[in-house]
Amino acid sequence: MKVKTRDRILSASLALFNELGEPNVTTLLISDELDISPGNLYYHFRSKGDIVGELFGHYREAMDDLLAIPDDVEVSLDQLGFFLHLLFETLERYRFLYHDLVNILTRYPELKTPFRRILKRKEAGFHTLCRSLSRQNMMSLDDPGVEALCQQLTLTVCYWESYDSLRDLGNRNGVDPGRGVYQVLYLLMPHLPGPVRDELELIARDYQ
Amino acid sequence: MKVKTRDRILSASLALFNELGEPNVTTLLISDELDISPGNLYYHFRSKGDIVGELFGHYREAMDDLLAIPDDVEVSLDQLGFFLHLLFETLERYRFLYHDLVNILTRYPELKTPFRRILKRKEAGFHTLCRSLSRQNMMSLDDPGVEALCQQLTLTVCYWESYDSLRDLGNRNGVDPGRGVYQVLYLLMPHLPGPVRDELELIARDYQ
DNA sequence: GTCTATACGCCGATAGAC
């Protein structure tokens, strides 16, 4: 069965937003890309903001799914690496949001609050994971240390892709989410006891 | 003596860019803010891009000054804190650049290469500082560790303000660069030997 | 140096036929 035009618009928009930046993508460019008329696009969406809003909704759902971490989870290092991999992959899929964040949030102010909420949820997720590691005696860190670490982890997952693509400017053929995972694992490493640290170092090597 | 109109345009533009985001600031808004005509603005600058370019030049100069770190420097922890403070202050002064980076770099592509060069210079600066600390036995870290740390430091100084203002959305009455310094010092802490670490913890407390 | 007035282009969005 044929893919609905509405969905084609969404996926083409996402691709263009990520490639060129949302403010640089006109509704005409989207319809050209799909070989449909601009009028047709406005039959399926009332405004460009609706497209952005719907894509943002997908981002939000994906994040909510990923960050629904039970409080009593007993996470292994392998699972942690896998989790981070999924997290970076999802963030990369919607990277356009972070590329021009201030502009997007001022033009679509209704996204501000949900955006902030997702950020808080990321932080909370990392706190849960740190508590899990502590409970298993795989991490030792005082409260201010955990707080600083969780903020650092959140900052890094949010902006790693921006930083990494800025570093490479031009020679980008798709970003490797693995480098982000590697970077985050190195943030964790100093706080693990010796043997566990060696284990993590082996895992990190795979992601580099 | 009266301040030249040209300079008033530059400083008003900088303030507005930081407050509202560069793409949201029209040439009309800038001239309104200064109670001059839009035509007058275009007498002093050939285009809006020229204003952005000149402000970027100031940013570049400030960074180049800060990052001219001699290879054989023997940096103390106090000096390190002070350096970071200056660094964050400067980055905050030109924070609009990072708020909509992709948009700005696509509309003013001539900034791409210099921007990337400054990023590399930050990384190199942190490498120099890490070597200095190592030489003084105030830091012990293997090569991949230093590499990951320096990237982490660069990422953090560049994007801390964006992250921090996103976290607080709304309740912003000017950002406190101190929180950034605190965060970076906590990145360094785990890699310092015990006594030095305690000293750094005291310094960090002041910045929180 | 500074003003007023305006041209030009682009983009988001709508009207109405098919």
Added chain:
DNA sequence: GTCTATCGGCGTATAGAC
């Protein structure tokens, strides 16, 4: 559902008087 045609608004930039 899809098209063509077009409006209205806005932002950059220029022309030309003072």
